[in-house]
Amino acid sequence: NAGVTQTPKFQVLKTGQSMTLQCAQDMNHNSMYWYRQDPGMGLRLIYYSASEGTTDKGEVPNGYNVSRLNKREFSLRLESAAPSQTSVYFCASSEWGPGAANTGELFFGEGSRLTVL
Amino acid sequence: RKEVEQDPGPFNVPEGATVAFNCTYSNSASQSFFWYRQDCRKEPKLLMSVYSSGNEDGRFTAQLNRASQYISLLIRDSKLSDSATYLCVVNMGSAGNTPLVFGKGTRLSVIA
Secondary structure (H helix, E strand, C coil): CCCEEEECCEEEECCCCCEEEEEEECCCCCEEEEEEEECCCEEEEEEEECCCCCCEECCCCCCEEEEECCCCEEEEEECCCCHHHCEEEEEEEECCCCCCCCCCCCEECCCEEEEEC | CCCEEECCCCEEEECCCCEEEEEEECCCCCCEEEEEEECCCCCEEEEEEECCCCEEECCEEEEEECCCCEEEEEECCCCHHHCEEEEEEEECCCCCCCCEEECCCEEEEEEC
């Protein structure tokens, strides 16, 4: 029962370096999401993909890019990392699209802890 | 007014106590509501949905008041294992495909 798998779980970067966070789900879900979680800020949506082939900006998209590679995989790229991007990143998936009234259960990965020095 | 607001706590309660959390939301067109639980350094997980008529799951009761735009979660007979952060989540639904909006969470510590 893998569910949502994120890699890497931990990463330390220097300012200006790039990296890609990988996410895969095995539940045949249509929608996938990337959130970041910071102390005192709660979960904030970075990007989401309502279905394969589509992506949309969330609340805090600046400094990030995403790719919905196929139905299973949704990656998040930091092109030039900044200390402000130090955070815990969560990938999630849901069966229904984000606008559907019955969308409620998001399945989260275990998180990726990123530190940018 | 922020979209989803919660008292951050922490709520420190003894075992066996009853504790209630409230959450307010700003968009009156919001369609569905949920409570998630997040343990320390873990991912959030769905605890329960919140239905218009109110709903119960064991020691947990969720209520929705659309007129006042708030949601509540009541935990009876608190256990040590209930210690976690509880996230209020609102699906804005008809507001243009807006995904779920998370509150910042209310931290609960149940003390022996």
